[in-house]
Amino acid sequence: MTPPSSSRPQQGALLDLPAAAPVAVDGAGVTDPVARVVVDVPLPHLDHTFDYLVPPAMAATALPGTRVQVRFAGRDRSAFVVERRADTDHHATLAPLRRAVSAVPVLTPTVLALCRAVADRYAGTLMDVVRLAVPPRHATTEKAVLDKHGAGEAPTVPAPEGWAWRAYTGGPAFLRHLAAGESPRAVWTALPGHHSAAPAPVPAAADGPAPIAAWPLAVAEAAQAARASGRGVLVVVPTTRHVTQVVDALAAVLPDEPVVRLVADDGPSKRYRAFLRALLGDARVVVGTRAAAFAPVQDLGLCVIFDDGDDRLAEPHAPYPHARQVLALRAEQERAALLVGGFARTVEAQLLVDTRWAHPVQAPREALRAATPRVEAPTEVDLAREGAAAAARIPHPAWRLAKNALESGPVLVQVARGGYVPVVACARCREPARCRACHGPLRLERAGAAPTCSWCGRHATDWACPTCGATALRAGRVGSNRTAEELGRAFPSVPVVVSGTTASHGVVETVDDRPRLVVATPGAEPVAQGGYVAALLLDGAVSTSRPELWASAEALRRWLGAAALVRGASDGGRVMLLGQPAPVPAQALVRWDPAGFAERELAERTELAFPPAVRMAAVQGPPAAVRSFLGHLEPLEGLEVLGPVEVVPRRPGDAAPEADERAGGRRSGARTRGTARAVAATPPETEVRAVLRVERRRGTALCRALAHAAAARSARKEAGAVRVQVDPPDLW
Structure with missing residues (x-):
């Protein structure tokens, strides 16, 4: 076995060895008896293909794209066949393939090319990306899907009327180009909206009382336009909740269209079933989370990514690709349309607009004022009339807003951190409290409990400040559980719901339209039926004072995500941002101007030579x-x-x-x-x-x-x- 010539670093190239001329191989009656494979090994200098001999028994199964087992460095390893050839660069006897695992070509040529492009873009190895793209095999599921393959024909899809896109400048044109079989690229700043604010009657969700929000409906209409041209659709979103919203919208807009969910949380069997259905063409519309960006959609015509600033769309494993970049590369390679959307606009998406690689699609100010809630961000000067109460975490105007809003519906309270008191400090000198054993930060898990180390879990029952010797503690940060406790005392007759991974009930997905207080951490806000009447966004400075480059942009994205769940100003929706945040992102929220903020942020990063x-x-x-x-x-x-x-x-x-x-x-x-x-x-x-x-x-x-x-x-x-x-x- 030997590597062929390639643009990737090869050991022969490192040693300045001349390339060997290919030689024909006698395959004992096998057509193209040389299998060129990529082997699942972690070493970067082995990131190239190797040649193996195809035994006659495997001639019909070891086809390009299939899984095989090979003998490599003294042990059996998994590999993928990427090519069958009649010659080889290896001048010695080729080792035979050990086993053909399956005859299903799970690594298609287009996905292989995409994996290679992603590996090159992120300085990684091909197999690192292939592991992300191709889920593990599930033999029982594979047999069941193959038995049902080809049971039905794809329905004829009419062009959409485009109700959800009429409010956007460039929206109807985007749909027309899609339906005509073209491949437009757009950066879409989505309007918040609920059933009552939609420009046309919107059907209710398929399996729940909550109506379909405006942005999933717009995604569904874009998918309908692509399907009307006979092409496939791929939608990537951050969470399973977003997946459910999009699938419900597709069921309403395209009731006869097969749609598959490709979500890792569904388990290996269900995920592999969805992958195979897309691979075999049984479903031409795929909706999923991060890894779905590599889904083998046949004749791909439209790629959609929503809320691309969410860090859950960034792969935590090497080579750490972002789904936005994967879809951009894929749209370029497969000549597909690309729609990058969200309530906020990321700096990376703004770069696509500035370089004219994509066109902006956003609503004019008149439509924006009608759809968005009224946003306030009171400063210290605005709160000066409150006297000493102006320094409170929830000042009197916020209490008054919550009290009035609770008369007609639910109120959302976004808190930066979960838990009870996640950070404590010395009550006298304000020095952060640390564990004596490991120097980790101390926290309180509930009222009256001893402080606990966040690192090692030890209880600091006899803690004393090493700086001043005091033993009393104060809250350095207040979490969602403590906030809910305080709100419950202030509004004793109002139910309080806490949503978050540290909450007793975990993440709550939806709430009804009855008056209640919903305390949630960023990303865990439930969707309220009909929208929230008001929202309080607490601890603004906690997010914007972070030293990371992304702090302000991420803070604005989270605020916009919460504010988008509130009713429009015409329906009485109000949002109040508290906690003395940085003025630039705060004013961008008040004006609801994510595009202007992204333009400014990109200009500053260009001047300072920062990504992107x-x-x-x-x-x-x-x-x-x-x-x-x-x-x-x-x-x-x-x-x-x-x-x-x-x-x-x-x-x-x-x-x-x-x-x-x-x-x-x-x-x-x-x-x-x-x-x-x-x-x-x-x-x-x-x-x-x-x-x-x-x-x-x-x-x-x-x-x-x-x-x-x-x-x-x-x-x-x-x-x-x-x-x-x-x-x-x-x-x-």
């Missing part, structure tokens, strides 16, 4: 390994290396203060210390991180250099694991 205006990569690992990696980098014009500097890994429970309780918060693997130390003085057990920066036009060259450096270290078996992440989200 430039391409960056973070290289993290032991000091010696990082130095070795940087030493293997090929010369690259315009490359700027920042660091290395020491990083401190996060400990369990040391989550960001504004953590999303549905997903566990933004995944920030490490934080840089305030004072950078020289790498030579770093203790050997710590890690360092170097940041590499180039112009956007040199991003491909940077990723190629990173891949070559990783392959060189792997081929030489150098010690120390190095993590390479392109466009890291946790820049400080």
Whole structure:
């Protein structure tokens, strides 16, 4: 077995060996007896194909795209056949395939090309991406799906009337181009909306009393336009709740169209069933979460991603691709339409608009005023008349708003953190309270309980402040459970619902339209039937004061997501943002101007040379390994290396203060210390991180250099694991 010529780093190329001429192989009557496979191995320098001989018994099953077993480095390993050939570059005897696992070609040529493009874009290996794209095999499910394959024909779909898109400038034109078989690309700033605010009668959800919201209906009409042209549709959303909303909307708009859910939470059997139905063409519309971006939809005509700023759409496993970028690459390769939507507009989506790769689709101000609630963000000056009460976490105007709103319906209260008191501090000197054993942050889990360490779980029953010696504690941050307790005392006759992963009932999906207080963490807000009458967004400064690059944009996205659940201003909906947030995102919320905020944010990042205006990569690992990696980098014009500097890994429970309780918060693997130390003085057990920066036009060259450096270290078996992440989200 030997690797063929490829653009990827190969061991032969590293050793400057000449390429061997292909030789024909006698396959004993087998047509194309050479199987070119990719083997599931983790080593970067083996990221290429290998040639194996196809035994006659496997000639009809070991086809391109199928799973096989091969003998590699003394053990049996999983592999995928990517090509059948009549010749090979290997001049010795080829090893035969060990076993053909299945005759189903689960790795289609288009998905293989997409995996290769994603691996190149993120400086990863092909098999790392293939593991994300192809779910594990479930033999019983495979047999059942194959037995039912071809049982029905796809229905004829008429072009949509486009009720949900009439409020948007460019919306009807987008649908017309889709229905005509063209491939427009759009960045869509969605309007909030509920059944009562829809521009035309909207049917109720298929399996619940809650009506269909405006944005899933718009997605369904876009899918209908693509299906009217005979093409497939792929919709990617952050959570299973979003999947259910889109599936319900599709059932209302396209009642005869087979739709599959591709969600990891559904379990291996159900997920593999959905994957096979899409692969075989039994369903031409796929709705799913992050990994569904690789779904093998036949004749793909439209890719949709909604709420692309949600970090649950970023893959936590190497090479850490984002679903937005995967769909953009896929739309480019398969000449499909792309719709990037959300209530907020991300800086990355704004770059697509600025470069004219995509067109903006958004509502004019008149439609925006009718659909959005009235938003207030009182400042210290506005609250000065309240006197000392102005410093309260929930000042009097907010209490008055909640009291009046509860007369006609539910009120949403968004809290930055879950739990009871997730952060405590010394009552005298305000120094954060830390565990004596591991120095982790202390928290209170309920009223009257002893403080507990968030890292090791020890109870600090005899805690004393090491700075001033005081033993009394005060709340540093107030969580959703404590907030619900305070609201329950203030409104004793009103039911209080707490939604979040740390809540006793977990995440609540929906509530009815009766008066109640709903306390939720970001991302865990239930959908209220008919919309909330009002919303209080607490602890604004907690989100915007974070040092990460994404802090302001993420805060605005979460505020807009909560405010979008509130009724429009014409129906009396009101939102109040509290906690002295940063003025720029706060004013963007008041004006409901996510596009203007994204334009400003992108301009600032361009001036400061931050992503996405430039391409960056973070290289993290032991000091010696990082130095070795940087030493293997090929010369690259315009490359700027920042660091290395020491990083401190996060400990369990040391989550960001504004953590999303549905997903566990933004995944920030490490934080840089305030004072950078020289790498030579770093203790050997710590890690360092170097940041590499180039112009956007040199991003491909940077990723190629990173891949070559990783392959060189792997081929030489150098010690120390190095993590390479392109466009890291946790820049400080």
